Amino acid sequence: MNDGSTLNPELTDMFQKLVAFDTTSRNSNLELIHFVRDYLRDFGVSSELIHDEAKGKANLYATIGPDDRPGVMLSGHTDVVPVDGQNWSTDPFSLIEKDGRCYGRGTADMKGFIACALSHLPRMVEQPLVTPIHLAFSYDEEIGCIGVRRLLDILQGRAIRPAMGIIGEPTGMRVINAHKGKQGWRVTVKGRAAHSAYTVEGVNAVEFAAELICHIRRVYQEIPKHGPIDAAYRVPHSTLHVGPIQGGRALNIVPDQCEFSFEVRHLPHETADHYLQQVMQHAHEVLEPAMQAVDPQTSISVEPLAGYPGLGTAGDAQVVRFCQALLEDTREPDKISFGSEAGLFSERVNVPCVVCGPGSILQAHRPDEYVDASQMKSCWTFIDRLVERLRSSGLESS
């Protein structure tokens, strides 16, 4: 990195340490979580670890400042996507600073934000905070926002929950108040095998799956015509999409089984179930009767895969105005197409959230992932002002 753009040493040190933990979602994140717990403890801050069933992973939740009132939550996921099969020009698990960019897996998504938050700890404890800061770090976000749900179960039973949340996914430090929700499903079509010379004896699972897929396509094609439409998104409406499909054993056998998965990505004020119903209505009312006329044992069934709710925080909500004031950003809040844990926090535990963090999602999940040092500095300044603000006042006056 050029001399003029070097990050401050506390931030660099923390960032290096976080990137060095290989927290690919398939691995345990406990080394990182224990490191954070110990670091917090050194500053007199205790943390709660909320483990997964196998005790191989954990969320961390901590409150800095008074614990008898709601504060501002800084939240991020600790896991990263795999580097398998990606051609990196540097070691993905060591932070390399070069030409104003910080390279490494998770630099943008989203250890840069966590490093900014944690390296402020000395300032957070230096003088008492009037309004607390909550830290919430999760696991298994990258495989469907799985880990944070256990933390939400705990928070649900608490009298004191964060008054607002900032989820530090990479948004170029823009305040994001809305994103789409997502839900996936796996469909299993059970047909009946037969010699392919006697097709009338069988129920072709692949062909019925294909009919259902065509129907999914028809449902999708109606959406742009009838809406709802929100031009703030690059794809301004909800979408349906079919992914992997398997079925059939040999060309001379009528296939008795076909499986495929599909997903809905919906505007925050819609539900994924609304679209599932349209798909399954066709399956149950049109396709299954035709299949079962040949063999009553045949069927079309569906099971849910991973998903998360959309985020639909009002554009003038307190959390939006609060963050924009700290950033001195007078633009309208933006909307993003990718998902985050923010929707879960607001839906499950009523914590109004925005997404705001350093770096670009376009650099995330790619080889040579990086975050611009200038973005890290903006985030540093943002959290610096947050700490300053919470030292002197409550949240109301924003």
Ligand SMILES: [Zn+2]
């Ligand atoms: Zn992320």
